[in-house]
Amino acid sequence: MQLKRVVITGMGVVSPFGRGVDSLMEALVAGRSGVVTVPELAEIKGMRSLVAALVSGIDPKEIPRKFRRSMSSMSVFATLASHDAAAQAGLNETHFTSGRMGVSIGSTVGSPRTMEEFFKDYLADQSLERMKSTLFFHIMNHSCAANVAQTLGITGRILAPAAACSTSCQAVGYAAEMIAMGKQDMMLCGGADEFHPLTAATFDIMNAASINFNDRPAKTPRPFDRDRDGVVCAEGSGILLLESLDSALGRNADILAELIGFATISDPASIANPNSASIEECMRAALADAAIPAAEIDYVNAHATATELGDIAESEAIFRIFGDRVPTSSLKGHMGHAMAASGTLELAASIEMMRRGILIPTLNLDHIDPSCGSIRHVREVTPRPVTTVIKNNFALGGVNSSIILRRYPQ
């Protein structure tokens, strides 16, 4: 079977720096941090990590109430980002209703905020009498994908992968495979998540959340740094419009990049701990899928969340494949870890790096941890032609994923 080539023709992001790829890139280039101290977290017993990177500067009321009523904030983020991705790609209702356009958007869980509100009320007197009709649409696992499709009127396939931090990398990869097989011509894909104390607590109880910079939030997280102390949770959404090359050329769309490789594998060694050998295997599988040698990679956009074990495991895996040749950075230092959204937020930034011919450094990487020191770290904004990029995401649950993008045309 002849597989179709897959390209990216639209991007939309809602990040801790607001709405739009431009505001994200402006912050990344300027070396700004989106991390803030969240005073309410101090009121939660047992919570040691009091920092997060939260979305601001968007107006949910841009979405008509008829659609917004079934959305928690993660679906609002995904819908605004999807709107922008579709607009950049130049799509209209004809495409949305063609049946040839689908949605592949996931989140870590359904809305934890709505769950909290429901159970708080329900458990007070074991009553369902105050339950709103739209509750389910906030908490169902395919909330973001379904809400985006409903709002834009998209009639093709719906896919809602869930693999925590690998979610949006998988959402893009699985969508690309559907397009490659000719099942859909285009898909809006990515991930979204909303901040909730439960997310930060998940890492905190595993001693994997940042707790030492509560009074200096811009100094954390610190991927690959000697003084890193863990994850900072974030929220937002990153959405890419994937399209077959044939479709994009047929309608004279601006092509932002080509997706040439994807791999996702399970690491049964541990449900929680990263495994360098499995990370290496995942990147090698993505290279094999792209049918390119490691020598063709110009930049590694690392998952690197600033945990003690994860950054070392990923550094070692990158070194075994790329040695000290390939510039590597993590964008978590700027915007924290947006969980299901992190993959596509970082893919969008990586595409912009290719388009602008620059590399963004890892923020807060002041003293490289010798255990992460063998690879080539990007330390400052660096003008450099970038043709081929590999992007990693690794998730709790033992789910690894990597995507390879190439400039189009090369």
Added chain:
Amino acid sequence: MTDQEIVSTINSSLAEEFELNPEHMVPEAIIYEDLGLDSLDIVDLVIVLESAFGFKIREEAAVRQIRTLGDIHSFVIGKKREMEH
């Protein structure tokens, strides 16, 4: 609570819940066509009224007869009077 206070409470509660324009909230406004609500909203409308007035009306047959905002006003005023006796 006077009838006017009841009407005012209904209108402000519904305006807040469903983001309605107060200028459109005339008694003859038809809930579906004029105010733009649908069957999901009606479920929540009942909950909003129950919360605002402290009664249970979900199972009442009269609720299903409501067509206009004025019908809601009349129903709630009647229900409140019934509760007072």
